[in-house]
Amino acid sequence: MERQLATILAEAAAAAPGIQTRPDFDEFKARISGPNGALTAAMRGMAAMPKEKRPELGKLLNQTKGEVEKLLGATLHRVEQNETAARLGPPIDPTLPSPDDLAGSLHPLTQVREEVVGVFRKLGFTVAEGPEIESEWYCFDALNTPENHPARDMQDTLFMPAGTRCADAPRHGDEAYLLRSHTSTVQIRTMLRQEPPIRIVAPGRCFRRDTVDATHSANFHQIEGLWVDKQVTLRDLKSVLDFFVREVFGTSAETRLRPSFFPFTEPSFEMDLRSPNLGRLSNRWLEIMGCGLVDPKVFENVGYAPEQWTGLAFGVGLERIAMLLHGIDDIRHFYANDLRFLRQFAS
Ligand code: PHE
Numbered sequence: 001m002e003r004q005l006a007t008i009l010a011e012a013a014a015a016a017p018g019i020q021t022r023p024d025f026d027e028f029k030a031r032i033s034g035p036n037g038a039l040t041a042a043m044r045g046m047a048a049m050p051k052e053k054r055p056e057l058g059k060l061l062n063q064t065k066g067e068v069e070k071l072l073g074a075t076l077h078r079v080e081q082n083e084t085a086a087r088l089g090p091p092i093d094p095t096l097p098s099p100d101d102l103a104g105s106l107h108p109l110t111q112v113r114e115e116v117v118g119v120f121r122k123l124g125f126t127v128a129e130g131p132e133i134e135s136e137w138y139c140f141d142a143l144n145t146p147e148n149h150p151a152r153d154m155q156d157t158l159f160m161p162a163g164t165r166c167a168d169a170p171r172h173g174d175e176a177y178l179l180r181s182h183t184s185t186v187q188i189r190t191m192l193r194q195e196p197p198i199r200i201v202a203p204g205r206c207f208r209r210d211t212v213d214a215t216h217s218a219n220f221h222q223i224e225g226l227w228v229d230k231q232v233t234l235r236d237l238k239s240v241l242d243f244f245v246r247e248v249f250g251t252s253a254e255t256r257l258r259p260s261f262f263p264f265t266e267p268s269f270e271m272d273l274r275s276p277n278l279g280r281l282s283n284r285w286l287e288i289m290g291c292g293l294v295d296p297k298v299f300e301n302v303g304y305a306p307e308q309w310t311g312l313a314f315g316v317g318l319e320r321i322a323m324l325l326h327g328i329d330d331i332r333h334f335y336a337n338d339l340r341f342l343r344q345f346a347s
Contacts, residue, residue, distance in 0.1 A: 001042070001049060001057055005064045008038045012068055016075045025079045029072055039068060105346035109221060109334055112322040113203050116223055119247040120201045123240060125225065128200040130186035132179060132207070133160060137172035139180050142188040143264040144297040157181045158207050158218075179207035182315055183224035184264060187294075190226065191302040196309050197229040203318065214330040221318035228294065228304070228311035234267075237291060237312040241271055245288075248321065249275050256285065265292025265313055279327045286324065289316035 012032055019028050033039050042061065049057055106114075117127060130138075139145075140152055151157060160166075160177035169177065186202035202224040210216040227236070238257065245253050257269040269292055272285040294311035319331050326345075328334075333341045 001045065001053075002060060004042050004045070005060055008032065008042065009064055009067055011038075012071055016071050019075050019079065020082060022079055022083065025075060028075070032068055033072070039065065103346075105342070107334075107342065108322055108326065108328075108345040109318055111345060112325060113221070113223065113318055116244070116248060116316070116318070116321065117201055117203060119244050120225065122247075123199075123243065125199045125201045125227075128186050128190045128202045129204065130180070130183070130189045130202065131166070131169040132205055133164070133166045133169050133177055134180040134185050135166075135169055135171040135177055136175040138169070138185045138188050139178060139182070141172070141175070142298070142301045143184055144295055144301065145263040149263065151181060154209075156209055158209055180204075181208050182206055183222040184313070184315060186224050187226045187264070187298070187313060188302060191228070191299075191304060196304065196311075197227075198311075199227045199229075201225050212332065214332070217319070217331045217335065219335070220331070223316050223318055225291075225314045225316075226294070226311060227313075228309055230308070230310065232293070232310040232312050234293065234312075237269075237293065237314070240312065241289075241291065241314060245273055248325065249273065250277060252276050257291075258287075260290065260292075262290055262292060264295050264298050265290075266295040268292035271314070273324075278324055281324065288320055288324070289314055291315070 012028075015028060019025050029037075031037055042064075046054065046057065046061065117125075136152070139157075140149065145151065158179040158181075160179070162176070164177045166177055171177075183202050183204045183206060186200070186204065190198060190200050190202070204221065204224075205219065206222050207219055210218050212218060225240070227240070238255075242255055245255050253273055253275040256272050256274075258272060260268045260270045262268040268290065270287050271289050271291055273288045274283060274285050276282050278284075278286075291312070291314035294313050296306035299306040299309055299311075319334060322328065322334070323331065
């Protein structure tokens with residue numbers, strides 16, 4: 001009996017590696033543990049064994065049964081894996097290029113942002129960033145914006161619910177959090193972080209409580225510029241912005257500064273652009289950004305000596321630039337994720 005059991009196990013172990021398919025496996029299993037299988041026969045043989053040997057033989061039989069079951073289980077697992085592999089077809093080579101036309105491309109706003117930032121890089125500007133959830137002090141107070149300024153109105157600015165906490169945007173006091181309505185906040189954060197001279201551009205997302213139409217979006221992008229140094233003048237402002245406009249819109253583009261007002265610049269201007277290459281908007285003055293010389297009050301607020309430092313600042317709407325450059329007539333195209341639109345900017 002002992003020999004019989006050992007032989008069953010040895011033969012099964014020898015045969016198992018050769019079993020590859022489901023029919024092979026079924027036959028293999030029947031040969032061992034089926035009604036006419038070797039192990040079943042051995043179990044029946046127990047009855048003929050002397051009574052005193054039965055406990056010991058029974059134990060051995062159970063052990064053998066256990067081993068055989070393990071072997072059958074492992075073999076079945078392998079057969080099932082073969083079946084799955086067969087269903088999946090030939091192995092996939094993940095290093096091959098995709099057969100589908102799914103190559104991604106940069107969003108047109110990203111492309112224009114990179115282009116604009118690249119222009120300012122040529123003038124020695126580096127890129128700075130600030131949080132999109134911002135506190136009221138950075139968005140308004142530090143920028144010399146009075147308490148009763150309309151921009152602070154709940155109708156214009158999206159305030160966060162009371163109790164909002166934001167580790168990225170340390171507050172100045174216990175003022176409210178809001179979604180920044182312009183990137184001028186980064187002027188303040190940069191000046192608090194470092195000493196002049198400073199020359200940064202800060203591209204980023206802004207939010208306003210605008211009713212969405214072809215030219216307004218509650219979510220849009222600006223590129224802020226700030227240059228602080230000794231004796232920065234209006235001439236610097238004009239030449240920096242002219243350089244930007246000519247690089248992006250071509251040398252036939254003209255600019256003009258129109259007096260305006262911002263609480264954080266003095267004097268303040270709107271800059272208009274006119275170009276013969278803008279399709280139906282050609283040869284018309286088009287407003288593209290706010291700008292001016294940094295108001296000394298802002299320097300005071302960040303602890304710079306106002307009699308020592310001067311600066312220029314500007315804020316340009318990224319969507320506006322992209323729309324003019326590409327003849328896009330509706331700002332909503334940028335956010336609709338319509339591939340028929342986006343594919344036109346794929347390179
Ligand atoms: N922050 C202003 C706006 O959003 C633009 C601006 C930036 C004006 C810097 C002057 C200087 O309208």
